[in-house]
Amino acid sequence: MNEDEVLAPHAHYLDGLQQRELRYQRCHDCGGSIFYPRILCHHCGSTRLEFARSTGLGTVYSTTAVTRREEPSYSICLVDLDEGFRMMSSVVTIRAEDVRIGMRVIADIEDVEANGNASRRVVFRPVAQ
Amino acid sequence: MTTELRAGTAIVGAAESDLGEVGTGRYAIELAAQASLRALADAGLTTRDVDGLFGIVAGHFLPTLDLAEYLGIRPRYSDSTMTGGSAFVSHVHHAAVALMSGSCDIALIAYGSTARSDGRTGRLTLAPPEQPNYEAPYQPRLPISAYALAATRHMYEFGTTREHMAEVAVAARAWAHLNPAAFKREPLTVDNVLSRPIISTPFGSLDCCLVTDGGGALVMVRRDRATDHPVRPAYLLGAGEAHHHKSISQMPSLTTTAAVESATRAYAMAGCTPAEIDVVQLYDAFTINPILFLEDLGFCPKGEGGPFISGGRIAPGGELPVNTNGGGLSYCHPGMFGIFTLIEAVRQLRGTAGARQQPDVHLALAHGNGGHLASQVTAILGDATTV
Numbered sequence: 092m093n094e095d096e097v098l099a100p101h102a103h104y105l106d107g108l109q110q111r112e113l114r115y116q117r118c119h120d121c122g123g124s125i126f127y128p129r130i131l132c133h134h135c136g137s138t139r140l141e142f143a144r145s146t147g148l149g150t151v152y153s154t155t156a157v158t159r160r161e162e163p164s165y166s167i168c169l170v171d172l173d174e175g176f177r178m179m180s181s182v183v184t185i186r187a188e189d190v191r192i193g194m195r196v197i198a199d200i201e202d203v204e205a206n207g208n209a210s211r212r213v214v215f216r217p218v219a220q
Numbered sequence: 221m222t223t224e225l226r227a228g229t230a231i232v233g234a235a236e237s238d239l240g241e242v243g244t245g246r247y248a249i250e251l252a253a254q255a256s257l258r259a260l261a262d263a264g265l266t267t268r269d270v271d272g273l274f275g276i277v278a279g280h281f282l283p284t285l286d287l288a289e290y291l292g293i294r295p296r297y298s299d300s301t302m303t304g305g306s307a308f309v310s311h312v313h314h315a316a317v318a319l320m321s322g323s324c325d326i327a328l329i330a331y332g333s334t335a336r337s338d339g340r341t342g343r344l345t346l347a348p349p350e351q352p353n354y355e356a357p358y359q360p361r362l363p364i365s366a367y368a369l370a371a372t373r374h375m376y377e378f379g380t381t382r383e384h385m386a387e388v389a390v391a392a393r394a395w396a397h398l399n400p401a402a403f404k405r406e407p408l409t410v411d412n413v414l415s416r417p418i419i420s421t422p423f424g425s426l427d428c429c430l431v432t433d434g435g436g437a438l439v440m441v442r443r444d445r446a447t448d449h450p451v452r453p454a455y456l457l458g459a460g461e462a463h464h465h466k467s468i469s470q471m472p473s474l475t476t477t478a479a480v481e482s483a484t485r486a487y488a489m490a491g492c493t494p495a496e497i498d499v500v501q502l503y504d505a506f507t508i509n510p511i512l513f514l515e516d517l518g519f520c521p522k523g524e525g526g527p528f529i530s531g532g533r534i535a536p537g538g539e540l541p542v543n544t545n546g547g548g549l550s551y552c553h554p555g556m557f558g559i560f561t562l563i564e565a566v567r568q569l570r571g572t573a574g575a576r577q578q579p580d581v582h583l584a585l586a587h588g589n590g591g592h593l594a595s596q597v598t599a600i601l602g603d604a605t606t607v
Contacts, residue, residue: 101352127354127470153376153474155368156421157361167360167420169369169469179355179469188421192376203357212357 096142100128103142108211111200113145115176126176147198148173148218156187166190170215184216226489227607229316230446230453233263233439234566237332239552240403242433244337248278249290251435252332256291259437263449265326272297272324274311275437278333278555287330297324303463304590305503308438308559309597313459315440325441332435333554339431355467361420363505364428366468366592368420371508373474375422377523382422384526385507386413389426389549391535392504396546398536398576403432404550413507427507429548429557436559438566443607454566454584455607457492458600460485468592475523479516479587479596486585486598487518494518497600498581499568500540501561503589504547510534513587514542517598536576544568544576558588562599569603582606 096103100116104127107114116125116132119141123134131138149172156164166187171177182190183201196215203210235258237251252275260266273295277283284300287293297318301310308329315327360366374380390410396402408426416424446453462478462485465471487493494517502513511525519540520528534542543549545564548557565584567573582605588597 104352127352153369153373154421155360155365155372156418157359157365158418158420164418164421165359167358167365167369169474177469179358179360179467181358192373210357 097138097140098130100130104128107142107144108200108213113147113198113200113213114142115145115172115174116140117143124175126178143174145172145174145198149196149198149215151182151190151192151194151196152177153192154190156190164188168215170196178213181214182216183214225316225320225459226457226491227443227455227602228320229440229442230455231312231438231440231562231566231601232446232449232451232453233259233265233437234563235259235262235437236401236560236563237435239401239434240432241336242334244340246334246337248332248334248435249280249286250332251334251433252277252287252330252437253290255332255435255437256328256330259439260328262451263439265439265449267291267293269326270328271295272315272318272327274299274315274327275330276300276302276307276556277331278335293328295324303595303597305505305556306558306588306590306595306597307556308562309586309588309599310461312438312440312456312562312599313461313597316456316459319440319442325445327440328437329440329559330435330437331556331559333556334433335555336431336433355469363592364423365420367506367508368423369468370474370512370593371422371506374508374511377475378526380511380526382414383410384511384530385422385427386410387529388504388507388510388534389413391529391532391538392543392547392549394535395544395576396550398574399546399551400574402546402551403430423506429505429553430550432552432554434552434554436563438559438562452570452603454569454601454603456599457602457606458486458488458490459598460489461595461597463595466591466594471593475512477512477516477593477596479513479598482596482598483517486600490600490602492583492600497583497585499544499565499578499584500542501564501584501586502543503557503561503587504543504549505553505557505589507549509589510542512593513589517585517587541578544573544578558590558597561586561588565601569601
């Protein structure tokens with residue numbers, strides 16, 4: 092584990108997106124999962140953290156569809172990943188109004204272009220049951 | 221310490237500034253100053269008497285410095301704690317501690333915002349980035365989407381319905397009808413609320429609070445000086461604070477807020493129970509809020525907030541008067557509503573709330589909420605019979 096990974100965790104997270112990975116942190120001392128990336132474990136205060144790659148599998152904890160005038164609504168949801176952390180995201184392959192609490196979903200890395208700036212974000216799609 | 225704080229201080233001045241839409245030529249600090257002068261006049265005091273200054277002015281980085289300079293106050297105690305809309309309930313708590321320690325003798329708590337008029341002129345400023353934001357890439361419509369996520373989860377866990385939430389808006393409007401200072405006073409029905417366009421499911425536009433201009437102020441002193449003023453004192457009997465997160469994606473459970481803890485602390489200090497509270501003023505930024513807070517403050521069991529508020533229970537003439545000024549949903553909401561929960565609690569205790577005055581009010585609860593269901597602060601005020 093290099094020093095940047097410890098002291099600049101956001102950069103390490105972004106680096107993961109570049110490699111199409113969803114990264115989160117695990118605590119060596121309490122075993123807890125940490126997201127968003129931090130320089131300490133918010134469960135126990137330990138600084139002995141390491142990054143891990145998530146499988147991207149999770150369950151929708153809550154959901155809302157944000158309405159727009161001219162375009163279809165889009166999804167905002169909270170996903171509980173199987174590794175024990177929660178993140179805000181969007182379920183992108185179905186109507187926003189059809190996203191349901193309890194739905195099993197899997198992560199995708201999506202390219203985003205806004206104001207000429209390219210970036211990547213983690214989105215989700217339903218897992219075929 | 222908490223027993224010393226109980227009834228050790230009192231609010232002896234309370235006032236709003238001009239509310240609603242004040243026009244584009246006026247500034248937030250002017251509304252804070254106007255409310256301050258009115259609250260001080262209410263207490264029979266002037267700016268020269270103030271030696272403890274608390275407050276927030278919308279858009280100001282150093283609010284109490286600006287306010288003190290503007291009002292010509294040289295405080296020996298200064299506190300602009302920023303916990304979102306709950307801040308002023310925190311300020312009441314902090315002012316009580318400062319007054320009881322002798323760090324100040326006359327505390328002024330002030331707020332001003334021109335949120336509505338700013339929207340007309342594009343005068344809103346962009347805040348500098350604070351830290352990496354793991355929510356922004358999804359463009360949640362904040363704060364609405366954060367509260368919408370909580371509402372969706374509450375519906376899923378407990379069977380709460382859009383009709384339950386609509387009843388909250390209808391009750392607020394019925395109270396606002398009795399308040400001449402309220403921004404929206406025309407009658408409202410559950411069907412009206414349900415038929416409005418959806419903003420962020422499950423919320424339609426009338427599930428969301430107003431955006432108005434406005435300000436408010438309070439004056440606090442120690443109990444030994446509480447009867448030196450031309451008004452009936454509203455004694456601070458209990459106060460409690462709690463927060464667990466800032467971002468909604470970091471909130472441990474979307475259906476239980478830190479108000480459980482803030483209220484437990486406030487009740488313990490005041491030595492009373494929810495059943496003894498005569499009027500309840502809750503921070504109703506969205507229609508789910510009173511449902512969550514009535515549960516978390518112990519007025520009904522967890523999950524039963526929807527059925528509890530049904531049938532007009534929190535409306536005029538109902539069993540439990542909640543948000544008797546019309547709330548952030550119908551009276552005013554300049555971005556931070558907390559101070560108005562306190563002003564209305566004071567008026568109900570004094571018996572000066574006009575057509576909406578409740579009979580025999582001895583104990584009033586004011587509950588502030590800040591950020592995305594994040595900061596929770598509860599204050600319990602009482603009249604002289606409760607001290």
